[in-house]
Structure formats: structure tokens, C-alpha cells
Amino acid sequence: EISGTLDLGNFVLTAKADRIDLLQDGSLVVLDYKTGTPPSAREVAAGFSPQLPLEALIARHGGFPGIPAGRTVSSLLYWHLKGSSAGGEEKNACATGLSPDRLADQALEGLKGLVEAFSRADTPYEARPHPGKAPAWPDWLHLARVREWTAAAETDGSDA
Secondary structure, three states: OEEEEEEOOOOEEEEEEOEEEEOOOOOEEEEEEEOOOOOOHHHHHOOOOOHHHHHHHHHHOOOOOOOOOOOOEEEEEEEEEOOOOOOEEEEEOOOOOOOHHHHHHHHHHHHHHHHHHHOOOOOOOOOOOOHHHOOOOOOOHHHHOHHHHHHHHHHHOOOO
């Protein structure tokens, strides 16, 4: 593991990459170990799983110790570790036609948009901004009182 940062002016992005390999051609491969199911390339491209693209962004800007700025990131990979005799499998996080650089650029734009939006006092912090992409009842959801509001809406017919 290696920790890195990227100063975006009013926000500092931090990450801990599982592994970054330097290839003989001078390019980098950013890897993430997964014991559960890795995100699909489609989820990465849609911005729902930005971890590897953001780590690529940090690496491109020299934000990881020992990695100079300007290196090309040639691959974003998940190593799905299964514990079986086969050991696991490698999954490419880049959808067809999307390079690691393009995904990193998209992740940066998405991050800048979120930083700008959440810097405004009138931006709500939703408990479940994308309900279909989150566990139904994560550990912290009780803080938003979702179950109470859901139960109240079911009993009085309102759209709480």
C-alpha cells in the first residue's frame, strides 16, 4: 500500500493505493485487490466507482512518493482474490474505448463538481443519493431516520 495526495486548491484528495507497478516502458499500472466482487468497467465509467481513476489522477500528478509527475497510467486493474485453487482473476476497470487518462479526467471533473456543490451551504447531504447503488440499510443509515420516515409515509400516504 502507498498513500498519496493531490492538492486541488480548496480541497485535498487523499488515497491509499493497494499497488502501483512501474512497467519497463515507464508507464504505471494502478491495481486494487478485491475479495468481493469488483465494480464493473461500466460502473467505473459512470463514476459510481471512482477509486482507481482518482488514484491514477494522483499518480499522474506525482502525488505518490517515489512516482514522478507526468508518468502515463497504462492500466487500471482489479485483482479479484477468491481463495480457491485458481487464486483469482484480473479485471480491467476501463470500459472499451476509455483510457485510464480519460477516466482520470472524468473523475477529476466529477470530484470538482462535488466539491463545488458541497461547498455551498444550501446543498443537502442526502442519506441515499443513489438508493439503487447502495446497501439497503448500511450501518449509518439510522442517523438519517430513513426507516421512521419510510414507515410514516406508508401509514399516512404522504411522499416523505
